[in-house]
Amino acid sequence: MESVIYRAKQGEHIPSFLGKDLSPNNIEVFTNHWQHPGSISPPRWSSGNTQAAFAIYTDGSKINSQVGAAFCTFGPDGDGEHLYRLNDHCSVFQAELTALHQALRWKRSNWPSEHFHIFSDSLSSLKAINKLRPKNNLVEDVRNLCDNSISLHWVKAHIGVAGNEAADRAAKRASEKPDIDIHLGVPERSFRTTLRKLLHAEWQIRWNTDRNGRFTQQLLKEVKPSRCISNTYISQLVTNHGLCPQYLKRFNLKNCNCRCGEDTQDDVPHYVFSCPLTSHLRTSIKRDTRISQILADKRLETEVVQILSYVYHQQESILELVD
Numbered sequence: 062m063e064s065v066i067y068r069a070k071q072g073e074h075i076p077s078f079l080g081k082d083l084s085p086n087n088i089e090v091f092t093n094h095w096q097h098p099g100s101i102s103p104p105r106w107s108s109g110n111t112q113a114a115f116a117i118y119t120d121g122s123k124i125n126s127q128v129g130a131a132f133c134t135f136g137p138d139g140d141g142e143h144l145y146r147l148n149d150h151c152s153v154f155q156a157e158l159t160a161l162h163q164a165l166r167w168k169r170s171n172w173p174s175e176h177f178h179i180f181s182d183s184l185s186s187l188k189a190i191n192k193l194r195p196k197n198n199l200v201e202d203v204r205n206l207c208d209n210s211i212s213l214h215w216v217k218a219h220i221g222v223a224g225n226e227a228a229d230r231a232a233k234r235a236s237e238k239p240d241i242d243i244h245l246g247v248p249e250r251s252f253r254t255t256l257r258k259l260l261h262a263e264w265q266i267r268w269n270t271d272r273n274g275r276f277t278q279q280l281l282k283e284v285k286p287s288r289c290i291s292n293t294y295i296s297q298l299v300t301n302h303g304l305c306p307q308y309l310k311r312f313n314l315k316n317c318n319c320r321c322g323e324d325t326q327d328d329v330p331h332y333v334f335s336c337p338l339t340s341h342l343r344t345s346i347k348r349d350t351r352i353s354q355i356l357a358d359k360r361l362e363t364e365v366v367q368i369l370s371y372v373y374h375q376q377e378s379i380l381e382l383v384d
């Protein structure tokens with residue numbers, strides 16, 4: 062997966078990843094422009110003062126898989142709004158930053174010498190701008206436009222601040238525009254999620270159709286990266302691969318039967334659920350206990366470990382060689 066991400070970031074086309082075409086793979090790539098630390102001035106922050114003469118409210122939004130960014134301007138010569146639709150793959154974070162970026166560009170070309178107060182309800186974008194060395198070119202662009210004529214404000218969303226409400230509505234309308242105005246790359250995080258989903262789906266298909274591991278497949282029908290059985294005795298039970306006559310015969314290791322003579326299967330579940338030779342170790346586990354119940358109960362798991370380790374240590378007296 063890492064190699065696919067690396068190749069995609071290099072701009073390489075990946076025509077088939079598990080049968081899916083991942084090109085054009087326009088991933089958002091960070092280009093490091095070195096800046097002298099002395100030339101980086103921190104953005105100016107202000108609190109309160111929502112009655113500024115020149116104010117801009119920005120917002121980004123993602124609704125029904127469509128993304129919009131907008132900013133609303135409030136000044137002595139009247140109010141205005143600017144709406145941009147972004148690619149559907151864009152994140153809300155990208156939309157919020159785009160709104161700020163466009164607002165700053167508009168300000169610089171129309172009112173270069175006036176002081177402006179810019180309001181955003183996106184704490185994550187404002188925090189990103191505040192970083193000395195952001196690892197995102199859009200954040201860098203926004204930062205570089207924040208000169209002394211700009212004061213940034215964080216405004217709480219959905220508490221009825223008129224400018225913020227207007228920007229919120231404008232961003233929603235921006236996402237409904239028929240055409241894309243600004244094309245941005247796929248955020249690396251979304252690309253990773255897509256790859257992970259594809260890999261997971263493929264794993265499930267293989268798990269459902271592979272001829273190996275059928276015993277386990279009946280128990281654990283759904284594949285999960287979070288599931289990890291580290292205890293060898295528990296995994297013996299889940300896979301039915303462990304010290305038992307059935308397994309030893311199947312792999313031509315030893316021709317033997319269980320000395321109890323009760324069960325022709327003589328597999329791992331035989332020792333866990335029914336063999337009389339291990340009955341003294343069985344207190345909570347019953348014949349009808351399901352393996353899924355055991356996996357969900359630490360007490361039952363401990364019992365399985367005790368039973369199977371007993372079988373391992375007492376194999377000489379439990380297994381009966383067949384001549």
Ligand SMILES: [Zn+2]
Pocket residue numbers: 319320321322323324331336337338
């Ligand atoms: Zn037995």
